[in-house]
Amino acid sequence: MLKQIIQNWKQYCSDDNFVGIGSTRKVYRVLDYVIKVHLHPIGYKQSLNELKVYSSMADKGLDSLLAQTYYVDEFISVQTYYRPLELKDNQSYEIKVVEHQHLIPDLFEEVLEILDKKFDCFDLKDSSNYGLNNDGKLVFTDYGMTKSLYDKEWVPFAEKGIIPQIHFDFCKVCGIEKELRMYGDNDKDKRCYNCGKE
Incomplete structure (x- = not known):
C-alpha cells in the first residue's frame, strides 16, 4: 500500500x-x-x-x-x-x-x-x-x-507575506474566533481555511 x-x-x-x-x-x-x-x-x-x-x-x-x-x-x-x-x-x-x-x-x-x-x-x-x-x-x-x-528562512518569508503566520481572530465569513492564516502585516483577508482562504 x-x-x-x-x-x-x-x-x-x-x-x-x-x-x-x-x-x-x-x-x-x-x-x-x-x-x-x-x-x-x-x-x-x-x-x-x-x-x-x-x-x-x-x-x-x-x-x-x-x-x-x-x-x-x-x-x-x-x-x-x-x-x-x-x-x-x-x-x-x-x-x-x-x-x-x-x-x-x-x-x-x-x-x-x-x-x-x-x-x-x-x-x-x-x-x-x-x-x-x-x-x-x-x-x-x-x-x-x-x-x-x-x-533564517521561515521568519523572512513570513514577514514578506510569502508564507502565512497563524493569527487568532474572527473569521469574517463564519464569524468564529479561530486560528487564521495571515500573509504579512498588510493581509486584510480574515477568512479561515474552511471559508475559502488557504
Missing part, C-alpha cells in the same frame, strides 16, 4: 482526506498514513529533517514517540497517521508535563531534550505538533522545523 500511495499520491489528496494545513505543508490521510504535501521549499526541508531525526531516534530505540517518516521527495513526505489533539477554543495550546500528565508517555522528557539539544527542533510544545497513539499518549508528528530554519 505504501508504494501505491507514493506513486499515486495526487489521487489521495482530496478534500475528503484533508487533515490539516500549516504554513509550509498540507496534510491528507490515507488509511494508516498521512501524505504531507510541500507548499513551500521550507516544507521539503522540514520533511527531510523528520526523516533524519526519525532514523537517528530509531537507532537509539526511541522511535515509538515519533511518527515514522517512510518517504520524502521534493513534493511529499509520507508518515504514519496519528489522531490529532483537539483544539481548545479553536486554537492549539502548549503541552505542559504536569497539566497533561495523562497524555505523557514514558521517555517523553528524554526525547524532548534530544530533539531540542541535538536536532535544534523548534516549537516542540505546541499541541498541533502531536498526535495520539492507541494508548492515548502523545506522539510527535511534526518535528522537522529547526530553530535555525525558522530564524
Whole structure:
C-alpha cells in the first residue's frame, strides 16, 4: 500500500482526506498514513529533517514517540497517521508535563531534550505538533522545523507575506474566533481555511 500511495499520491489528496494545513505543508490521510504535501521549499526541508531525526531516534530505540517518516521527495513526505489533539477554543495550546500528565508517555522528557539539544527542533510544545497513539499518549508528528530554519528562512518569508503566520481572530465569513492564516502585516483577508482562504 505504501508504494501505491507514493506513486499515486495526487489521487489521495482530496478534500475528503484533508487533515490539516500549516504554513509550509498540507496534510491528507490515507488509511494508516498521512501524505504531507510541500507548499513551500521550507516544507521539503522540514520533511527531510523528520526523516533524519526519525532514523537517528530509531537507532537509539526511541522511535515509538515519533511518527515514522517512510518517504520524502521534493513534493511529499509520507508518515504514519496519528489522531490529532483537539483544539481548545479553536486554537492549539502548549503541552505542559504536569497539566497533561495523562497524555505523557514514558521517555517523553528524554526525547524532548534530544530533539531540542541535538536536532535544534523548534516549537516542540505546541499541541498541533502531536498526535495520539492507541494508548492515548502523545506522539510527535511534526518535528522537522529547526530553530535555525525558522530564524533564517521561515521568519523572512513570513514577514514578506510569502508564507502565512497563524493569527487568532474572527473569521469574517463564519464569524468564529479561530486560528487564521495571515500573509504579512498588510493581509486584510480574515477568512479561515474552511471559508475559502488557504
